[in-house]
Amino acid sequence: MADKDFRRLGLEVVAKAQKLGAEMAEAFLLNSRQLSIQVANQKVETMKLAEDRGLGIRVFRNNRLGFAFTSDLDALAIEKAINQALANCRYTEEDEFLTIAEKYSAYPELDLYDPQISDISVDEKIRLAKEIELKAKNYDSRIKITERAGYDDSQYEICIVNSQGLEAYYHGAYCGGYSLVVGEQDGDSQTGFGMQYEVKYKDLNPEKIGQEAAKRAVRLLGAKTVKSQKAPIVLEPYIATSFLSIISPTLSAEAVHKGKSFLANKINEKVASTLVTIIDDGRMPGRVSSAPFDGEGVPTGETVLIKDGVLQGYLHNTYTAKKDGVKSTGNGVRGSYRSTPEVGSTNFYLANGDISPEDLIKEVDRGLYVTDVMGMHTANPISGDFSLGASGIWIENGEFTYPVRGVAIAGNLKEFLLNIDRVANDLTFFVSKGSPTLRINNISISGS
Amino acid sequence: MEREKLKEILEIALAQGGDLAEIYIEERESTSISCESSKVERINSGIDLGAGIRVISGESTAYAFTNIVTEESLKEVANLVSKAVQGAKKDINLDFTTPKPLIDFDIELRPDKVKIEDKVAKVKECDQAARSVDEKIKQVSVGYGDVRQKVTIANSEGVFVEDERIRTRFVCNAIASDGNNIQTGYTSLGGTRGFELFKEREPSQLGLEAAKRALLMLEAQPSPSGKMPVVLASEAGGTMVHEACGHGLEADLAQKGLSVYAGKKGQKVASELVTVIDDATIPYKYGSFRYDDEGTIGQKTVLIKNGILEEYMYDKLTALKEGKKSTGNGRRESYQERPIPRMTNTYIAKGKDNPEEIIKSTKKGLLVKKMGGGQVNTTNGDYVFDVAEGYLIEDGEVTSAVKGATLTGNGPQTLQMVEMVGNDLGYAIGICGKEGQGVPVSDAQPTLKIKELIVGGTGGVGDKKIVRDFKIKRI
Structure with a gap:
């Protein structure tokens, strides 16, 4: 669908909703095309082509919100969705802070569409997927099984129109590759993955993706447990980002309002080590989660959440912002047209420190370099408690020694943030979360 | 979509060979209600319509889907899929027959025939029951969801199935706090049923149980290891x-x-x-x-x-x-x-x-x-x-x-x-x-x-x- 067709449809939906009784209305339109190719043993196992489009409509009446969506863009289906949204808003709670975005004069200019992603042939993309698998397999003879290796891309266009006169549109694309392999040795088997998602096709590096997976799979082969002890742990960037995935929801104003964040009521207080600065930046150049505006049409921007260990503020959408008397930070995030815009993170990262990861490890007398954790989804964002299965590599006198598995690391996210005593300078993004290597002091490691 | 059209589409999908072609058409209508802080915050409804076409040839699978469920669009998708996998041409059977299922479900109260306010009432009933248990219950969230899914499945082995699935689910999460300690308790109920699901258990019972579990965990001692x-x-x-x-x-x-x-x-x-x-x-x-x-x-x-x-x-x-x-x-x-x-x-x-x-x-x-x-x-x-x-x-x-x-x-x-x-x-x-x-x-x-x-x-x-x-x- 072209830009002008999308806008016209959005305007029609908003006008229709107002005619049927909405005081305020907002139409969110999405159209996307996706390709995914999965290979195993140098053959295409699955090729998937997807075309997804639809409309999400929010209507407001008497300070009440109703929502409906439809993937059927026939006039009749759209009218049905509008009526459903209006019916739904008869029974939701009245709330004076419910609102939609005002009209903005300008949005950040971002280079989000690489025409190469659509121009490159499917055959060439298949070749790239096969190359990823080959690089993983050839890296080490212990790599026995490819669970999956593949290439994905997506091209999309998004349009938001609302009854405040807001009309916003952009289109973008991204592509990525991944590999998931199993290494085997003496009856032990370990899995490893590598992935890379980019805005520019030419930035994809199949060799790196494949080798990363292979390295991860073989480095833990023959792992053993260690004695229970208190010692520092070093988190490689991927593991640090899985901690950030649990921390980011606690920085949403919505979680704070509902008493579901351990960081509630702590603005201007020290909540982390002075080495810690955490930022959400929805308009970071070259990142696949970047966009000129959020799911409500509010311009994205950089929000410093924790600066040198001190909490600065929270992430907002228009609703939480109005409630707190502040401006939306452009964090009204939508999963698709099927859901309402809720407070969420965009590119969420812990900023670089000034030590290299190699030097950081050299400083560790005795500790665990954590490369894998299990059970992260059971960490409690309210109390902050976590207990995880972990594996990694033991560090002795600043050197990697043997692989470790079968240990548990337990603690609390509050202490986790305060006890970060080294931040390296190797910030690495895994899709939308980024972190450098981190060292946390004095963690209970339970083993044998 | 008429059966004859589906046959034509399957034939297009297998034009370059393959072991199996299949069409899956789905129309899903859903309603979800969420309540937190005793407020019904969201009532969302949705219509999701789409179709996927798959061709299997040896070890390879090609799959494509679209939201545009018209003969023209599906033929285009079938053509796309047929080009993605190639293989030997096999005999195909397009004498559609419908296998007889081993089970049937009687839906007493179809969710599309139940008023929104009746669904909202169940959610509120649960919220109030949970909150009434103790002052230490600081937050309760309740979710209701129903789905009505109509599917048409046809494949080149001659299978043709039209089915409707109706599912309803309900969940309650209670958070208890005594100032220092925070604990949660949850309960859930769900089935391949309509609104009569609540004959199995009342929402108030689910709310009570979630609240009691959260309170119990507040008093609990740390687990031995x-x-x-x-x-x-x-x-x-x-x-x-x-x-x-x-x-x-x-x-x-x-x-x-x-x-x-x-x-x-x-x-x-x-x-x-x-x-x-x-x-x-x-x-x-x-x-x-x-x-x-x-x-x-x-x-x-x-x-x-x-x-x-x-x-x-x-x-x-x-x-x-x-x-x-x-x-x-x-x-x-x-x-x-x-x-x-x-x-x-x-x-x-x-x-x-x-x-x-x-x-x-x-x-x-x-x-x-x-x-x-x-x-x-x-x-x-x-x-x-x-x-x-x-x-x-x-x-x-x-x-x-x-x-x-x-x-x-x-x-x-x-x-x-x-x-x-x-x-x-x-x-x-x-x-x-x-x-x-x-x-x-x-x-x-x-x-x-x-x-x-x-x-x-x-x-x-x-x-x-x-x-x-x-x-x-x-x-």
Whole structure:
């Protein structure tokens, strides 16, 4: 669908909703095309082509919100969705802070569409997927099984129109590759993955993706447990980002309002080590989660959440912002047209420190370099408690020694943030979360 | 879409050869209501219409979907798919016949015929019941959801199925705090039913139970850790069976050598007290259906019989690879996904022991009354799950409540260590995630005594990877 067709449809939906009784209305339109190719043993196992489009409509009446969506863009289906949204808003709670975005004069200019992603042939993309698998397999003879290796891309266009006169549109694309392999040795088997998602096709590096997976799979082969002890742990960037995935929801104003964040009521207080600065930046150049505006049409921007260990503020959408008397930070995030815009993170990262990861490890007398954790989804964002299965590599006198598995690391996210005593300078993004290597002091490691 | 048109589309899909072509058309209408802070914050409705076309040729699969369900658009998609896989041309059968299902569901109160205000009333009833229990209940969130899904499935083996699935679910989460400590309690209810689901249990009961569980955990002492005997009460739900062996018995993982149960058909993989069954034909359960998402009838499959591995769960693709028939486990989240082997309602069969006797026989151990979510690494069978409600057993008596326990173990080892099996059976519902696709399931088990599991710590686990993880989320 072209830009002008999308806008016209959005305007029609908003006008229709107002005619049927909405005081305020907002139409969110999405159209996307996706390709995914999965290979195993140098053959295409699955090729998937997807075309997804639809409309999400929010209507407001008497300070009440109703929502409906439809993937059927026939006039009749759209009218049905509008009526459903209006019916739904008869029974939701009245709330004076419910609102939609005002009209903005300008949005950040971002280079989000690489025409190469659509121009490159499917055959060439298949070749790239096969190359990823080959690089993983050839890296080490212990790599026995490819669970999956593949290439994905997506091209999309998004349009938001609302009854405040807001009309916003952009289109973008991204592509990525991944590999998931199993290494085997003496009856032990370990899995490893590598992935890379980019805005520019030419930035994809199949060799790196494949080798990363292979390295991860073989480095833990023959792992053993260690004695229970208190010692520092070093988190490689991927593991640090899985901690950030649990921390980011606690920085949403919505979680704070509902008493579901351990960081509630702590603005201007020290909540982390002075080495810690955490930022959400929805308009970071070259990142696949970047966009000129959020799911409500509010311009994205950089929000410093924790600066040198001190909490600065929270992430907002228009609703939480109005409630707190502040401006939306452009964090009204939508999963698709099927859901309402809720407070969420965009590119969420812990900023670089000034030590290299190699030097950081050299400083560790005795500790665990954590490369894998299990059970992260059971960490409690309210109390902050976590207990995880972990594996990694033991560090002795600043050197990697043997692989470790079968240990548990337990603690609390509050202490986790305060006890970060080294931040390296190797910030690495895994899709939308980024972190450098981190060292946390004095963690209970339970083993044998 | 008319049958003749579907035949034309299947022919286009196989124009360049292939073993099987299939069309899946889905129309899904859904309603969800969420309530937090005693406010009904969201009422969302949706219409999702789309169609997917798949061609299998040898080891390769091509799949494409579109939201534009017209003859023209589907022919275009079929053409696209046909070009993506090429193979020998096979005889195709387009004499559409509809297999007769083993089960039927009578829906008494179709969700589209129930007024929104009646659905909202159930949500509020639950919220108020939970809040009335104690001042320490600081937050309650309640969710209601119903789905009406109409599917048309046709394939080049001559299968033609039209089906309607209606599911309803309800969940309550209560948060209790005494100022220092915060604990949560949840309850859920769900089934392949309409609004009559609430005849099974009233929303107020669900609210009370969630609140009481949160309060109980507030008073609980920290869980001991270490290896100890564990009794899993029947009402604890079946997270253990789901994680310890369910995923590893899905044929795709077994065929790829990604399951600890691979190549073990006919071998003893569990105590002889253990029989594991996957059954899509149990009336009204959350994972039940007449037909799976490939048009195969839902059926009952004995996976492990008296400790011996009998069968894996197959979809058409994995069945084709072994020259056998699908066990009716080909499921997909929506028209946007290709089907893969999935569980339906998975359970350990009842045994002979009296549940009370099982507890009495335990000198010192942990009683699990409610399990939370879990995760498994199918490659080596290591799993982990949370205990949402647990107690100590001392000298055969249930004593104090404990909080924060996680159980970790290894699937085959745990099944070998089952010492007693109760004569009761309790179910839990969940959304099971695999390769990013969530499907409704239920799982169940009798009261079980396991010789020893690792409680609290996570010794024994620790090697899994992240991208492929099989989690069951309790909803």
